[in-house]
Amino acid sequence: MRREVPVIICFLAGALFIGNYFSPKLQPVAQVVNQWAIICIAFAYVLGVANIFRINYQVITRKGKDWIYKVVLIVGLILMIYLGIFRGVKEGTAFNWVFMNAIYPMQATMFALLAFYIASAAFRAFRIRSWEAALLGITAVLVMIGRVPLGEAVWKEFPPFTEWIMNVPQLAAKRAIMIGAALGAISTGLKVLIGLEKTYMGGE
């Protein structure tokens, strides 16, 4: 029963949503199940927070590797939960202040560092070692230059040319990948629905 019941629930839920896609008559039922799903996902957050506490608490108590960072994580987590629940999240609140003055610049910094690493990676990766590498390197350089104003200043037709690269060769390859991936997803979805694929339940 431990395996059969989840498979039956999964099948019924899947069949309901597939049915809802084609028939508006199932909409009221599907909407109720949608609300259940949103509530379940919200509970997953509680589970996630509990898990963060459990794992990090273990490391802190035995003073494991980087335990001091775990303390910062737990303190930050408790602080933000407290501020968010008891002091509100609107502009002008302490929660918003921490978000705008700590999370915002830190995340922006992490993303900005990418520019430097991409430059370094491009220097090493775009070596013309083969025909395929030449094709990749030349296309990358053309798109890179053509998609900034400087490219247009060098050659007026650069932007339309890069748009052609994006709209024809790039798009053809991308669409082929997408269709392949979609067929794979349909097949996996069907296997899950009819109970042939059970790895989502854990175990063997």
Place this chain on the structure above:
Amino acid sequence: MRNFFEKLEKLDRRVIFIFVGIALVLPLFFPLNIKFSVTAPVKSFYDAIESLPPGSKVLLSADYDPGSMPELWPMHLAALRQLCKRNIKIICTQLWATGSPLAERAFNLVTVGEYHKQYGVDFVNLGFKEGREVVMVSMGNSIPQTFPTDYHGNKTTDLPIMQGVTNFGDLAMIVNISGGLPGTKEWVLQVVSRFHIKLASGCTAVSAPEFYPYLQSGQLVGLLGGMKGAAEYEQLIGITGLGKRGMDSQSVAHLVIFFFIIIGNIAYFSMKLMKKEKE
């Protein structure tokens, strides 16, 4: 000579970092003001909003975080400006928790600060709801049920802007500012073909190629790709915002990367030639 090319081939990445840093910073102080034209996907984005009658309601989904702000914030502000100029009512949602404070700030800066629009009448921030695709599908059935209260705790059904809004059928189009997953791809897959609503997307430059198939098939009515997309969009609206100001830096940085790729290949081929001669 061999020694020189060997060093060049294994150039310390910190040297590259310094050059990229200078290339990014200098144009901010000494702008080059390089002119540029508007590409078709951006023009389509602009035209799609421009074609809406004043008073129609648009869903603006701000699905991003501060990490992708340099690229998405300028287009978010620009989209708000065009919507306000056209007197289009804005219903804003976020599928990323970190998107809510950004959406709120954008409203305060543009909608209230520049256009003096009234909250609850001309625009509303419904806030964040966890559930990704489930939330999208749920909104297709009922927006007030999916978002019973707005970001400020007001009952959604009490707000004047929400009168007559049940689901996507009551909206003119969706504008999605997308930083990743869930974002434009999920809006296309779950909403566009199913609920027959127009979708325009503003996304990061790195994810733009993924959305070109949707643009060509008509599932997207317009696409702003990265900061360049935002800059072109600002040009169409007739403003000089963060997108346009960042273009010089991006141009020079791309040029520096281009030169490093050339240098790397010169060093690589020189070393290869020298090895052959030695043999």
